[in-house]
Amino acid sequence: MKKLMLLAVMFGITMSVNAQWFNKKVKGNGKIVTITRNVDSYDQVAVAGSFNVELVAGTEGKLTVQMDENLLEYLVTEVEGSKLKIRWEKGINVYTKSKLLITVPFEDIYGVALAGSGDIIANDIIKGDSFGAALSGSGDMNLKVDVNSLKTAISGSGDIDVAGNSVTLDCAISGSGDFDGSKLNSKEVTVAIAGSGDASVGTVADLNVKIAGSGDVTYSGNPKKNVKISGSGSVRSR
Numbered sequence: 001m002k003k004l005m006l007l008a009v010m011f012g013i014t015m016s017v018n019a020q021w022f023n024k025k026v027k028g029n030g031k032i033v034t035i036t037r038n039v040d041s042y043d044q045v046a047v048a049g050s051f052n053v054e055l056v057a058g059t060e061g062k063l064t065v066q067m068d069e070n071l072l073e074y075l076v077t078e079v080e081g082s083k084l085k086i087r088w089e090k091g092i093n094v095y096t097k098s099k100l101l102i103t104v105p106f107e108d109i110y111g112v113a114l115a116g117s118g119d120i121i122a123n124d125i126i127k128g129d130s131f132g133a134a135l136s137g138s139g140d141m142n143l144k145v146d147v148n149s150l151k152t153a154i155s156g157s158g159d160i161d162v163a164g165n166s167v168t169l170d171c172a173i174s175g176s177g178d179f180d181g182s183k184l185n186s187k188e189v190t191v192a193i194a195g196s197g198d199a200s201v202g203t204v205a206d207l208n209v210k211i212a213g214s215g216d217v218t219y220s221g222n223p224k225k226n227v228k229i230s231g232s233g234s235v236r237s238r
Helices: 004-009 070-074
Strands: 024-027 030-038 044-048 050-059 062-069 075-080 083-088 090-093 102-108 111-116 118-120 126-137 140-156 157-176 179-185 188-195 199-203 206-213 216-220 224-230 234-237
Touching: 030 070, 044 050, 062 070, 062 075, 070 075, 070 090, 083 102, 090 188, 111 118, 111 140, 126 157, 140 179, 157 199, 188 199, 188 216, 206 216, 206 234, 224 234
Parallel strands: 024 090, 044 083, 044 111, 050 102, 050 118, 111 126, 118 140, 126 140, 140 157, 157 179, 157 188, 179 199, 188 206, 199 216, 206 224, 216 234
Antiparallel strands: 030 062, 062 102, 075 083
């Protein structure tokens, strides 16, 4: 799982994100407002919490936030280096029945990370040479890409769904999360699973799989396969 850990560290996804002491509880007042926040430019996005983040084509730096009015003062949207970080103020435990929606525009972006129970959805296609997605927790990602190299890492029970094109795909799963790349066109695919998570990939030419546990890998086509399994996991054609 070295690749999983490397990708997680790269985008700042660690268990310590949620392992903090909360000393103030704040409940949303139900009065939903929409505001704009301006930040510096970025090429990575890291989200911690239960936010619903939508990635849309546009110029970096102008975020649209929709949530309970009284929660805005506790929302942190900051850029460190080239990474946009979205999280709650430290020590704050937020409760709300409302959807916490943040729209993030992008031109050139090469990495997204999510720690928690939120979602990241790409409404537009992410283009570039390489792209990475790291997920820790129970959140989900739904992405559209057109890249040469794609790396994904799942730690926990969250799911990643990717469609589009990527010449190479490197997928690592640790836990019970699932990866769905059945609508992703790739030539060379590498999948590493430790646990019960499953991976579904599209039609590929070369498939390299390493499973430690009960995870399953499904694929299309007739690829050249290199498979190592320790446990009850399986690799099969759909």
